[in-house]
Amino acid sequence: MKPVAIARVNLVRFFRDRSAIFSVFLLPMLIVLLLGAMQGGASVPKLGFVSAADDALTSELLSILQGVDGFEAVEIDGEDSAVRQVERGGLQAAVIVPAGYESTLRSGGDVEIRLVIRAGQEVQGIGEVIGAVITRQATLLRTARFAAQKGAGTFDEALAVAEVAQVALPPVSVEATIAGEPFVLAGLGQFDIFAQGMLVLFIFLTTLNGAANLIQSRQLGVTRRMYSTPTPVRTMLAGEALSRFSIAIIQGAFIFIGTWLVFGVDWGSPIGSTLTIIAFALVSTSAAMLLGALVSNDQQAGGISTALGLGLAALGGCMFPLAVLEMLSDTVYRVAHVTPHAWALEAFQALVAEDAGVADIAGFLLILVGYAAVFGVLATWRLRKVLVR
Amino acid sequence: MTAPAGGPVLECSGIRKSFGDHAAVKGIGFSIARGETYGLLGPNGAGKTTTISIIAGLLEADAGEVTLGGEPMNPDATHTKRLVGLVPQDLAIYPDLGAAENLDFFGRLHGMKGADLRRRVAEVLEIIELTDRADDRTQEYSGGMKRRLNIGVGLLHRPALLILDEPTVGVDPQSRNAILDSVEQLGEEGMAVLYTTHYMEEAERLCDRIGIVDQGELIAEGSQADLVRIVGQRDRLTLTATGSLAATAIALGGLAPVDDAAVTDDGIALIVDRAHDHLPEILAVAGRTGSLVKSVDVDSADLESVFLKLTGRALRE
Numbered sequence: 001m002k003p004v005a006i007a008r009v010n011l012v013r014f015f016r017d018r019s020a021i022f023s024v025f026l027l028p029m030l031i032v033l034l035l036g037a038m039q040g041g042a043s044v045p046k047l048g049f050v051s052a053a054d055d056a057l058t059s060e061l062l063s064i065l066q067g068v069d070g071f072e073a074v075e076i077d078g079e080d081s082a083v084r085q086v087e088r089g090g091l092q093a094a095v096i097v098p099a100g101y102e103s104t105l106r107s108g109g110d111v112e113i114r115l116v117i118r119a120g121q122e123v124q125g126i127g128e129v130i131g132a133v134i135t136r137q138a139t140l141l142r143t144a145r146f147a148a149q150k151g152a153g154t155f156d157e158a159l160a161v162a163e164v165a166q167v168a169l170p171p172v173s174v175e176a177t178i179a180g181e182p183f184v185l186a187g188l189g190q191f192d193i194f195a196q197g198m199l200v201l202f203i204f205l206t207t208l209n210g211a212a213n214l215i216q217s218r219q220l221g222v223t224r225r226m227y228s229t230p231t232p233v234r235t236m237l238a239g240e241a242l243s244r245f246s247i248a249i250i251q252g253a254f255i256f257i258g259t260w261l262v263f264g265v266d267w268g269s270p271i272g273s274t275l276t277i278i279a280f281a282l283v284s285t286s287a288a289m290l291l292g293a294l295v296s297n298d299q300q301a302g303g304i305s306t307a308l309g310l311g312l313a314a315l316g317g318c319m320f321p322l323a324v325l326e327m328l329s330d331t332v333y334r335v336a337h338v339t340p341h342a343w344a345l346e347a348f349q350a351l352v353a354e355d356a357g358v359a360d361i362a363g364f365l366l367i368l369v370g371y372a373a374v375f376g377v378l379a380t381w382r383l384r385k386v387l388v389r
Numbered sequence: 390m391t392a393p394a395g396g397p398v399l400e401c402s403g404i405r406k407s408f409g410d411h412a413a414v415k416g417i418g419f420s421i422a423r424g425e426t427y428g429l430l431g432p433n434g435a436g437k438t439t440t441i442s443i444i445a446g447l448l449e450a451d452a453g454e455v456t457l458g459g460e461p462m463n464p465d466a467t468h469t470k471r472l473v474g475l476v477p478q479d480l481a482i483y484p485d486l487g488a489a490e491n492l493d494f495f496g497r498l499h500g501m502k503g504a505d506l507r508r509r510v511a512e513v514l515e516i517i518e519l520t521d522r523a524d525d526r527t528q529e530y531s532g533g534m535k536r537r538l539n540i541g542v543g544l545l546h547r548p549a550l551l552i553l554d555e556p557t558v559g560v561d562p563q564s565r566n567a568i569l570d571s572v573e574q575l576g577e578e579g580m581a582v583l584y585t586t587h588y589m590e591e592a593e594r595l596c597d598r599i600g601i602v603d604q605g606e607l608i609a610e611g612s613q614a615d616l617v618r619i620v621g622q623r624d625r626l627t628l629t630a631t632g633s634l635a636a637t638a639i640a641l642g643g644l645a646p647v648d649d650a651a652v653t654d655d656g657i658a659l660i661v662d663r664a665h666d667h668l669p670e671i672l673a674v675a676g677r678t679g680s681l682v683k684s685v686d687v688d689s690a691d692l693e694s695v696f697l698k699l700t701g702r703a704l705r706e
Contacts, residue, residue, distance in 0.1 A: 002497065002498055005494060005497035005498065006498075009483070009486070009490070009494045012486070012490070013483060013485050013486065016485055017485075217483075220480075220481060220482070220483065220484070221477055221479050221480070221481035222481050222482065222483060224447060224477070224481065225475065225477060225481040225495070225542070226495075226498055227446075227447055227464075228445045228446065228447055228470060228473065228475040229470060229495065229498040229499050230467040230468065230470045230471045230498075230499065230500060231467070231498045232465070232467055
């Protein structure tokens with residue numbers, strides 16, 4: 001099997017370069033780790049609760065906040081620490097309850113609760129929820145205080161009546177209608193979105209970098225010597241393509257399995273993910289072959305492959321999720337889909353966020369295979385000429 | 390991988406090849422028998438590499454015919470390519486693989502595998518004296534070691550015809566000698582060898598027959614003795630000189646005993662009848678025409694003389 005012999009030698013040469021070990025195995029995992037850590041588990045927003053008081057109303061407020069769905073309320077020791085954590089993204093918001101909260105309220109005084117919210121559209125809703133919870137407690141307290149002042153018993157008796165009355169009152173119903181698509185990041189874990197982006201980025205970048213090996217073989221005269229053996233050009237092409245494809249699959253499989261094992265990344269349907277990796281590996285292979293055919297200098301190829309690998313990844317949504325691009329601009333979102341990267345990411349996001357199956361992502365896979373076919377035909381046409389020159 | 394016994398291993402006739410307007414090969418033809426070492430001697434750019442590229446099936450000839458062991462050769466003739474071992478002028482090995490890995494790879498491309506391949510790799514490593522360094526990356530080898538491996542790759546599959554394209558270019562004298570010894574040994578073992586060179590001494594030492602190529606044409610062919618007979622009893626006179634070399638060459642060419650005179654890199658080469666008798670006259674003409682002669686060498690006729698006689702130019706111009 002001559003293609004296997006060619007692929008084997010290319011793989012040995014590729015992985016004999018120590019920088020390849022770093023860029024293929026260590027770098028992607030480090031980036032997923034760093035970006036995931038920066039994201040800080042944002043899928044369950046954290047609310048800091050700071051209180052200088054140790055009274056029943058403060059405990060009750062914390063208890064109410066801890067019972068609210070959509071965020072996790074945690075006690076923080078000290079206002080400065082809470083503000084710092086909000087600034088750094090560890091907390092999405094912090095509620096700061098002043099000393100003497102209960103006693104001031106009982107005595108009829110005004111109390112100011114500080115709410116520190118992290119900048120950003122997505123946390124505005126948390127602020128509104130927290131405000132509503134505090135307002136609800138304050139309303140009950142004001143009602144009880146008013147009743148006590150009017151001689152309807154003690155403050156505690158009036159508060160108990162107000163709490164019962166509030167539960168007994170018919171609620172005001174709010175009918176909500178969902179408009180537009182759900183925000184696609186919803187449902188994705190801390191590392192999921194970055195793992196998908198880095199998998200697509202690194203499959204393409206690593207495979208494209210392999211184009212330099214193809215050019216080196218030509219520069220070394222080895223390709224010409226191969227042609228002097230009883231090896232047809234089509235076999236040489238098959239061997240070179242198999243080399244690039246093997247590198248793409250190794251890269252994809254490593255990130256897929258590595259992030260699943262180390263970071264618990266959810267990849268959705270294993271068959272769907274595997275097919276997406278294979279389809280995108282085919283795109284990367286044919287793109288690398290095309291680059292190897294068009295460029296005659298390996299250093300030039302190295303520069304171009306890095307620029308293309310990173311540029312298309314940024315454009316295609318590997319660094320900024322497609323949903324974010326869509327929020328920024330329709331045009332940017334449409335341009336992103338000129339790249340095969342965007343279609344691969346669409347497939348991965350459908351598999352994870354929408355629990356899609358193979359049939360649901362078939363359209364994305366076909367588009368990827370289409371890219372591979374176009375690049376592959378161009379590369380084959382060009383390489384048949386340059387390989388034997 | 391031997392050619393059928395009987396006829397010549399290689400036969401080529403009327404080979405022509407042009408690149409755009411430039412005719413690189415203009416109707417070259419010759420044959421090589423089993424066990425024969427045939428030299429293609431000519432200056433750089435004479436068309437030697439284009440000729441062997443066509444013979445090795447790397448290039449399609451515009452016209453002419455090449456057969457190896459009776460089978461036609463062209464770029465698609467995969468079966469015929471098994472009969473050829475090519476040793477290109479430039480090194481064609483992977484620098485980041487060891488000698489054994491390089492040999493194993495090219496052996497597989499020649500369809501070898503398993504125990505036969507392993508055995509043959511070990512044999513070739515012995516022949517090229519790289520057994521001790523078989524696993525070291527070739528980028529750590531000396532120039533001579535790389536050259537030997539380059540030849541080893543060509544030998545691996547026991548070709549019927551081994552083509553060596555200027556295999557000693559840029560090689561130190563010791564390695565060069567080792568390479569020439571190996572080629573002599575291969576010829577003695579019955580392999581047909583096509584050896585291109587612009588070093589006259591190599592052609593004289595190795596080749597049973599020599600074809601002299603110039604400007605894409607085979608201008609003479611035969612054994613060394615046959616070729617030297619073209620020059621007759623004349624001597625080759627080499628003047629190492631500076632000054633008005635062109636004017637001196639023209640003036641010397643007009644002397645009765647001088648057959649040919651050509652300017653070389655560092656002087657003038659002449660074919661002269663009984664050079665010793667006419668040396669004073671030649672030196673006088675050189676002085677009169679503005680050349681300062683630093684040294685004089687007189688040699689009996691050789692391939693250099695033949696080339697000068699046939700082309701009016703020195704082989705290494």
